[in-house]
Amino acid sequence: MTKPVWIRHASQLATLAGGSAAPARGEGMNQLSIIENGSVWLEDGVIQRVGTDADLAEAYSERGHEAEIIDAAGKLVTPGLIDPHTHLVHAGSRQNEFNMRLNGATYMEIMNNGGGIHSTTAATRAASHEELFTQSKRRLDQFLLHGVTTVEAKSGYGMTLSDEIKQLEVAKKLHEEHPIDIVSTFMGAHAVPREYREDPEAFIDLVVNEMIPEVARRKLAEFNDVFCERGVFTPEQSRRILEAGIAHGLLPKIHADEIEPYEGAEMAATIGAVSADHLLRASDRGIQMMAKAGVIAVLLPGTAFFLMAESANGRKMIDAGVAVAISTDCNPGSSPTVSLSLIMNLGCLKMGMTPAEVLSAATINAAHAIRRAHEIGSIEIGKKADVTIFDVPDFMTLQYRYGINHVDTVVKNGTIVVRGGRLT
Ligand code: NIG
Ligand code: FE
Helix, strand or coil, X not given: CXXXXXXXXXXXXXXXXXXXXXXXXXXXXHCCCEECCXXXXXXXXXXXXXXXXXXXXXXXXXXXXXXXXXXXXXCEEEXXXXXXXXXXXXXXXXXXXXXXXXXXXXXXXXXXXXXXXHHHHHHHHHCCHHHHHHHHHHHHHHHHHCCEEEEEEECCCCCCHHHHHHHHHHHHHHHHHCCCEEEEEEEEECCCCHHHCCCXXXXXXXXXXXXXXXXXXXXXXXXXXXXXXXXXXXXXXXXXXXXXXXXXXCEEEEEECCCCCCCHHHHHHHHCXXXXXXXXXXXXXXXXXXXXXXXXXXXXXXXXXXXXXXXXCHHHHHHCCCCEEECCCCECCCECCCCHHXXXXXXXXXHCCCHHHHHHHCCHHHXXXXXXXXXXXXXXXXXECCEEEECCCCHHHHHHCCCCCCEEEEEECCEEEEECCEEC
């Protein structure tokens, strides 16, 4: 039996309470529901009570000695951070392409010449389960050290039935064996693989007729994603792929308007996607349509930063009533980072979001983007005991002192997994 964990005297306890039924929008994204001198009791993997320290001291006057007490005086306590968009499971590394881009090549040129997603696909196809597991587990450990307790993970570097399944099986094993929870997305339509260059429709047939049914049958993913981009999959092709997923119970997500405006946001709205992600070049009409349809915008300012492109206009989207979440996009080509904290910093500095909005975006709205808001994303009674403690006195300082990993303690499912900034 693990001991109860009692977090006491938080200078700010940002509960994010009240948003489980629907994602925060507009002014709601600034509401963090902060308790000063806050306290939380975690037991049996669940949040049992949350309030002021005086309230909990009274409630647990008899049982206080049973608990492992964490003194959070001078610190900020938040829900465990949630990363709703990663390409976690992959092999290899692309620092050479980074260097090529710094010498003038573009991301799409590199990809169209057989590098980019294709080079990670070659490395991932060649890797064994064990190699993929080991490389991905290392990234997950780093996510945990950055205060992240749940991660969405996409396939898409296999692009054959067996290699896509290999990636998803590794994600499943990581979910079972690593403290971080993983939510899986099938993304067979991440690119048209080289061997189908002359006949992309045949590849789409394979995705629609073989991969999606098999992934769904084996329950290896909950979501289905597609890279809708000029030179990759058209909006029409993307729609066909997402509709095939829907028919098999896989909820649609979409990489939309990342490099060029391509009416991806519009398509996300008309198909009823759970989220549209990237949106650097989304049109005003697309943004309006997303707000109306309730599609969550998952914004990835690290990708814009790393591709040296202009970020998505998070400010405009929030003001238009779109629910915004943010994520690392962790992948070897366009955003090789696990630092959701840095991503929050960029959300403020490059997308015009406030410190409160980026925290909503990385917690409760990120939970909605992966359909987990009933169990994570806020510190409320009955939710999972996933809590991150930052060594900063308030939520503004977390963004102000940028580029620093301020994580002190992480509790996952009621167990202390990071203490003093180190894995336990
Ligand atoms: O989200 N845009 C497509 N997929 C990834 C990049 C994948 C890669 O370059 O390996 C993204 O940016
Ligand atoms: Fe991505």
